[in-house]
Structure formats: C-alpha cells, structure tokens
Amino acid sequence: MRRFVYVTRAVAWRSIHNTVVNPAILVPSIVFPLFFLVAFAGGLSRISEVPNFNYKPGYTSFQFVFVFLQSAAFGGVFTGFAVARDFESGFARRLLLAAPQRSGIVAGYALGAFMRWLITGAVVTIAGLVAGMNVDGHGVQLFGLFGLGVGMNFAAALWAIGIAMFLRTEQAGPLIQMPVFVALFLAPVYVPLPLLTGWVHEVSRLNPVTVVLEAGRGLFAGSPVKVALSFALIASAAALLAVFARRGLASAERAG
Amino acid sequence: MEREPSLLEQVGAVARRSATDAFRQRALLFFPMLFPLILFAINGSALSKATEIPHFPTHSYRAFLLAFPFVQGAMFVSISAGTSLGRDIETGFLNRLALTPLRSEAMLVGQLGGAFVLGCVQAVVYLLVGFATGVGFASGAGGVIVLLLLSLMISFAFASLGGLLALRLGSGEAVQGIFPLLFVTLFLSSSTLPRNLIKAAWFREVATYNPVSYLVEGLRSLVIQGWNAQALELGFGFALALAVITIALSRPAMRTRLART
Numbered sequence: 001m002r003r004f005v006y007v008t009r010a011v012a013w014r015s016i017h018n019t020v021v022n023p024a025i026l027v028p029s030i031v032f033p034l035f036f037l038v039a040f041a042g043g044l045s046r047i048s049e050v051p052n053f054n055y056k057p058g059y060t061s062f063q064f065v066f067v068f069l070q071s072a073a074f075g076g077v078f079t080g081f082a083v084a085r086d087f088e089s090g091f092a093r094r095l096l097l098a099a100p101q102r103s104g105i106v107a108g109y110a111l112g113a114f115m116r117w118l119i120t121g122a123v124v125t126i127a128g129l130v131a132g133m134n135v136d137g138h139g140v141q142l143f144g145l146f147g148l149g150v151g152m153n154f155a156a157a158l159w160a161i162g163i164a165m166f167l168r169t170e171q172a173g174p175l176i177q178m179p180v181f182v183a184l185f186l187a188p189v190y191v192p193l194p195l196l197t198g199w200v201h202e203v204s205r206l207n208p209v210t211v212v213l214e215a216g217r218g219l220f221a222g223s224p225v226k227v228a229l230s231f232a233l234i235a236s237a238a239a240l241l242a243v244f245a246r247r248g249l250a251s252a253e254r255a256g
Numbered sequence: 257m258e259r260e261p262s263l264l265e266q267v268g269a270v271a272r273r274s275a276t277d278a279f280r281q282r283a284l285l286f287f288p289m290l291f292p293l294i295l296f297a298i299n300g301s302a303l304s305k306a307t308e309i310p311h312f313p314t315h316s317y318r319a320f321l322l323a324f325p326f327v328q329g330a331m332f333v334s335i336s337a338g339t340s341l342g343r344d345i346e347t348g349f350l351n352r353l354a355l356t357p358l359r360s361e362a363m364l365v366g367q368l369g370g371a372f373v374l375g376c377v378q379a380v381v382y383l384l385v386g387f388a389t390g391v392g393f394a395s396g397a398g399g400v401i402v403l404l405l406l407s408l409m410i411s412f413a414f415a416s417l418g419g420l421l422a423l424r425l426g427s428g429e430a431v432q433g434i435f436p437l438l439f440v441t442l443f444l445s446s447s448t449l450p451r452n453l454i455k456a457a458w459f460r461e462v463a464t465y466n467p468v469s470y471l472v473e474g475l476r477s478l479v480i481q482g483w484n485a486q487a488l489e490l491g492f493g494f495a496l497a498l499a500v501i502t503i504a505l506s507r508p509a510m511r512t513r514l515a516r517t
Binding site for chain 2: 028031032035036038039042043044045046047049050051174178181182185186188189190191195196197198199200201
C-alpha cells in the first residue's frame, strides 16, 4: 500500500507540475470552458425566452452547471493527452520500469487530473460569478454539485488514461476526446430535456450524462432531483472505467 | 534548350504534391470533416426551439445552421494547411524547394493546394448532408453554386491564414495551438443566433465587429433568404480581404523564413 501511495503521489505531482509550469498545457484547459461559458451564456441567452423554459436562477446559471461539469470531464480528457505524450516521449516506459507498484501510475494520473480540474473549476466559477449568475442552492447542495464534478472528472480521466495506455500515441487524441464530447453534447445543453425535440430528445433521455446534468442543475437551483441516481451512475461508470484503465496499463506493460 | 515552366505550372506541381500529402493522412482528413458534422447534427436538433423566438428568420434551425459546418470546416482547413507547411519547414523540405528555380509565389500558393482540395471535398459533403437532412435553398440551384464558390473562397482564405501562421511560427505544433483562438471567433459570431436576436449587448457588439459573422451570414443568406446582395458582398468581401492580406503578409514571412534557415 505504501508503495502504491508513493507512486501515486509522485505521478500526480509531476502531472500537476507539468500543467502549471507549461502555459501551452494549462491555458487551453482553462480557455475552453471559459469560452463555452461566454458563448453559451452570452450568445444564447435569448433561448431562455422560448415558451416553457423554467429554470429559476436564469440562463447563465443553467449554462454554468453544464460548463462546470464539462470542465471536470475535460480535465480528465486533457490528462489522457498527457499520458499519450509521455508514451511518445518514452517517459512512460521508463516510469513503468521504475514504479514499484504500477497501478499507482493510473491513480497518480487520475489524481493529477483532479488537481488540474480544481484550477479550471475555480476559474470557471469565478467567471460565472463575475457574469452575474444566481446561486440558489445552499452549501450542502453546492458541495453535492462539486461532488458530481469530482465523479465526472474521475470517470473521464480513467477513460482517457485507459485509451492512452492502450494506444500509446498522441494520435489517440480524437478517440479520447470525441466520445466524451459527444456524450456531453447529447445531454440537454441548451434547453431542459422536456423542451428538446426529435432524435436528440430520445438520445438525451437515455444518456446517463443527462441525469448528472439535471441533478447538477437541480442542486444549483436549490431543488435537488435525481441526486442519488446520478451518484450511483457515476460510481458505476468509474468502477467499469477503472477496470478498463487497469487493462490499458496491462497492455502497456505487455508492450514493454 | 528546355522552356521554364509557367507560374501556373509551378503552382500546379507544388499543389499536386500538397494534395497527395493531405489525402495520404486519413486521420487529418476524417476528423476535420466529421467534427463540424457532429456539431451540426446535435445543435441542429438541440437548438431547434430557437425558431420559436419571435422574429427568428426561418422555421428550420437546420437551414439556419448549415453555414456553421462550412466555416468551421474552413477553419480546420487552415490548421491542416498550416500544419503541413510547418512540417515542411521543420523537415527542411521548404529549404530544398528554395534551391530549385521555383518562384516564391508558386511555393506559397501551391503549398495551400492540399488544403484547398480538402476544402472542396468538405464543402460538397456538407452540402449533401444539408440536402439529406431536408434543408432547401431559398436561392435555388444558382444559390447552391454561389454557396460552393463562397465556401471555397473562405477555405482558401483560411488556408492562407494557416500558411501565414506556419511561416511565422515555423512549426506545425505551434499552428495547432492557435486553433482554439479561431474556434472562439466562430462562437463569438452570429453563427448560432441572428445578430438582432442576441440578447447580451456586449456579445452582439463583438459579433458585429467579428468578420466571421459576415462569412456565416453570406453563406446563410443563400439558404434561408434567397438573393441578399449586401450579405453576399460582405461575405465575398471579407473572404477576399482575408486571402489578400494573409498572402501579402506571407510573402515577406516566406523570405524571412528562408533567409533565417
């Protein structure tokens, strides 16, 4: 166990150190969610005037919750890019040789993803507050939203790390990013689920991200819905993806 | 005594190599084409309620949004052109090319050939997807041709921008790093709502000063309005201006790059 913690801490520290000292890595992960917040909350705010749009805190808050959870998921995705880069540069192979407990490598990268998201999440929250969003949820409910973000970040990181370890090339980028991006955008991003029409409504209804997003928006508005279900879904996804990431690590070990 | 190839022949030779290179890299071809289509498919349906906003100019949000993949695809073309030119700079191919009797204009414009061909393929695919999803053209068959022409011009203009960035930055990776900024200009435009319906005053102001709005509106006018001379003039005008300015800036950048290396 001590060796696991030692490897986890070392990999996480390197991951967050690389992020903080390298603007080329840090800036996109901060700019992307900010720009989505600006584009959606600013450019599309008229959407809140369509009939039957009811979200009490307002459209900026409605979009903030999506962007907050999206930034969490993309914190995980960007970590997958870093893992792929480490394999291309040869660092990951040296790490595999040196680590006394290799599953600590996956845990370390995942912890790094969480710390990276703490920075992005804080910046997005400050931007939302500056933009004048209303916060109707109380402390415990907001902590619940943070918990959903942590879960999304963890699940996305495990997915991204798994793919990066299976493919071990930066060309895996689209494959890491695209499914997360599509799953997020196939949730009710712009209007609540009942206002979606056509095929997107059907897909959204079945998309687990929809439950998490609705729970997040409910917590933020002070009227929680589907909270237990969303945590259960995230926990199940994380458990499955942990197995996937572990298999990715085994594949990297076999490749040498 | 052998005749020296004309400028057009020189451009053609470099462009052929650039196009072959672009089509060899399937991943670079596939992802830039797919991504705008995914956004078009999702947003076309997810934002369909926007047509219920009073004074929205059409009843079909898909028709309204069709211009979006054309401009986004053109932005991907710019990255593709920049990355490939950046690679040629990094590998020294551009320097070797400079040792031949090729004129610098031929080198410059020819290098953008691959991206331009990519832009042509993309435009046709987006158009077919538009038709397949039931989008009709208010401007009729003539409008389809004008839309393709404008779209190609926009692709060429963005490819020139990608080329300029590569010449200035000297690496494909650096050009890729610029992509988020291009993407921001598309989202800070009138791509998802008409300017007069954007509620936030500051956003409306930014969209009004953002040239990308006029590229989108030029393409869109052919789909939802018919023949809107002002929108088309602005669309073609801004695309031409972008191409002329970036090529004009690329010539000294090319000279500096070759002198530097």
